[in-house]
Amino acid sequence: MNQRIASVIIAATFGFAVVAPACAAYPEKPIRLVVPYTPAGAADQLARALAQNMGQALGQAVVVENKPGASTKIGATQVARSPADGYTLFLASNSSMVLNPLLYKNFPYDPERDYRIVSIVADIPLVVITNEKSGLDSMQKFVDYAKQHPGKLNYASVGNGNPLHLATELLLGQYGIKATHVPYNGSAPALTSLMSNDTQLMIDVISTSLPLIKDGKIKALAVTSSSRLKVLPDVPSVSEIGNTNYQASTWFGLAVPKSTPDAVVNALRTAIDTTLKNESFQKRFETLGLYVQQPRSQQQIDHFVDEDRIKWKAVIENNRISLD
Numbered sequence: 001m002n003q004r005i006a007s008v009i010i011a012a013t014f015g016f017a018v019v020a021p022a023c024a025a026y027p028e029k030p031i032r033l034v035v036p037y038t039p040a041g042a043a044d045q046l047a048r049a050l051a052q053n054m055g056q057a058l059g060q061a062v063v064v065e066n067k068p069g070a071s072t073k074i075g076a077t078q079v080a081r082s083p084a085d086g087y088t089l090f091l092a093s094n095s096s097m098v099l100n101p102l103l104y105k106n107f108p109y110d111p112e113r114d115y116r117i118v119s120i121v122a123d124i125p126l127v128v129i130t131n132e133k134s135g136l137d138s139m140q141k142f143v144d145y146a147k148q149h150p151g152k153l154n155y156a157s158v159g160n161g162n163p164l165h166l167a168t169e170l171l172l173g174q175y176g177i178k179a180t181h182v183p184y185n186g187s188a189p190a191l192t193s194l195m196s197n198d199t200q201l202m203i204d205v206i207s208t209s210l211p212l213i214k215d216g217k218i219k220a221l222a223v224t225s226s227s228r229l230k231v232l233p234d235v236p237s238v239s240e241i242g243n244t245n246y247q248a249s250t251w252f253g254l255a256v257p258k259s260t261p262d263a264v265v266n267a268l269r270t271a272i273d274t275t276l277k278n279e280s281f282q283k284r285f286e287t288l289g290l291y292v293q294q295p296r297s298q299q300q301i302d303h304f305v306d307e308d309r310i311k312w313k314a315v316i317e318n319n320r321i322s323l324d
Contacts, residue, residue, distance in 0.1 A: 026086055026264050030061040033254075035091045036075030038068045042207050042288045046122055046252060047091045049284065050275060057271035062089075072096040073108060080109040084257035086264035092117055092255040095163060098309045102316050103161045103323040113258065117301050118265055119272040120253045122290040125225035126167055126203050127232065129218045133197040139221045139241050142201065146177035153179040156190040156199035161316075161323045167203045167224060167248035170315050171238070174246050194218060203248070206231060206289030224248040230286060251308075252290075253301075269295075 033051050037043040044066065051062035067075035076096045082088040090096075097111045109115075128139065136142040146153050155172075157165035160183045172179055182199050184190040187208050193199045195217055203224065210231060212218045220235045226247055227237055238246045254272060256265065273295035275281055282292040296304065315321075 026267055027058055027060040029087065030063055031055075031058070031087050031089060033062050033064050033089045033091060034075045034079050035064055035066050036068055036072035036093075036096060037066065037091075039066050042124075042205075042285075042290060043091065043093070043252060045288070046285060046290060049281065050091075050121060050254070050272070053275040053278065053281060054268075054271045057274050058267065071100055073100060076100075077108045079255070080114040080257060082257055084259040084261075086256060086260055086268065088257070089118075089268070090115070090255045092253045094251050094308055094312070097253070097255065097305060098312055099161070099163060099166065099316075100323075102309075102313055103321065105322070105324045115255045116258050116260060116265065117253050117255045117305060118268050119276070120251055120293050120296055120301055120304060121272070121276065122252045122285060122292050124205060124250045124252070124290055125223055125229060126164065126248055126250070127206050127209055127213070127223050127235070128171070128221045128238065129194065129202050129204055129209055129213070130200055130221055131194050131197050131218055132216075134200040136200060137219060137221075139236075139238065142221065143175050143177060146172075146175075146179060150178045151180060153201065154182050154199040155179045155201040156193050157181060157183050157202065158187050158190050158204075159183050159185065161321055163250045164203050164205070166312055166315050166321070168201070169319050169321075170248055170311075171203065171224075171246060173315070173318065174243055191218070205250070210289070229289075231289060251293075 033047055035044055035047045048064050051064050055062040067078060072093065072095050076090060079088055079090040097117065101107050101111055130136050130142065136145055155168050157168060159165065179201060182193065184193060190202060191212065194202050209218060213220050220232055222238045222241060223229050223232055223235050224247060225237055226239050228235065276292055276295050285292055
């Protein structure tokens with residue numbers, strides 16, 4: 001009689017448990033990290049540095065695969081439909097996990113149903129900017145003028161429904177002021193319109209605006225973080241100026257398909273958390289305006305994302321913003 005069959009019969013007879021052979025340790029092959037952005041940008045740099053450090057911690061290569069397009073939907077949809085085995089990861093953001101599903105009525109994936117966010121890796125505060133021609137060289141001057149001349153000022157964005165557009169609407173709403181939205185197809189034309197005074201306000205990512213701020217071509221009025229930033233130490237935060245309820249940023253995280261086993265998620269989180277605690281890794285991205293986050297528990301991550309969803313859902317609904 002086959003030895004394994006005999007052992008099963010004996011176990012069944014006497015009530016013993018049969019222990020199956022242990023599964024192979026994770027990971028046993030290279031891991032793919034899908035990045036829904038083009039190569040060379042800040043998000044791609046973050047992903048590649050993260051992949052290198054995680055690969056060292058896990059003992060297997062983590063290979064970055066760029067899948068840009070459709071406001072992150074192409075890459076995000078692909079990973080949502082991938083096997084939940086820990087070998088396909090996704091560089092998530094608040095665009096892919098929070099904003100896009102709120103902005104589109106018909107959406108190919110559901111972040112809450114299809115994804116589990118393993119880590120919030122980096123926070124990206126924004127900067128409120130204007131031009132020298134406007135004469136509005138402080139946040140208070142802008143607010144006062146806007147209140148006295150409702151609808152007379154224009155603000156630029158890099159596109160309707162973009163996080164920078166939503167951050168501006170949140171700011172205007174909290175101050176109770178009106179300005180006309182002028183969306184552009186990308187940062188370059190939006191910043192050109194600001195410098196020529198066709199628009200008088202814009203909220204931008206710091207890494208894009210910083211060279212122009214240092215050259216004196218645009219003026220920083222405030223940063224959207226809760227406190228001042230090292231890259232712009234002389235620029236106050238909106239909160240510091242007096243609007244303590246205002247805070248806006250974008251963020252990057254790491255996500256896996258929802259049913260990925262807990263043991264795999266724990267292995268990934270351990271590798272990521274080791275990377276997040278690395279001081280040289282943290283400092284590397286400060287100059288790009290990316291602030292590496294401290295490790296969070298799953299409960300803290302879920303709460304963070306839920307709060308983010310509540311905040312931006314209100315902005316989108318109050319301003320009737322849709323991309324369908």
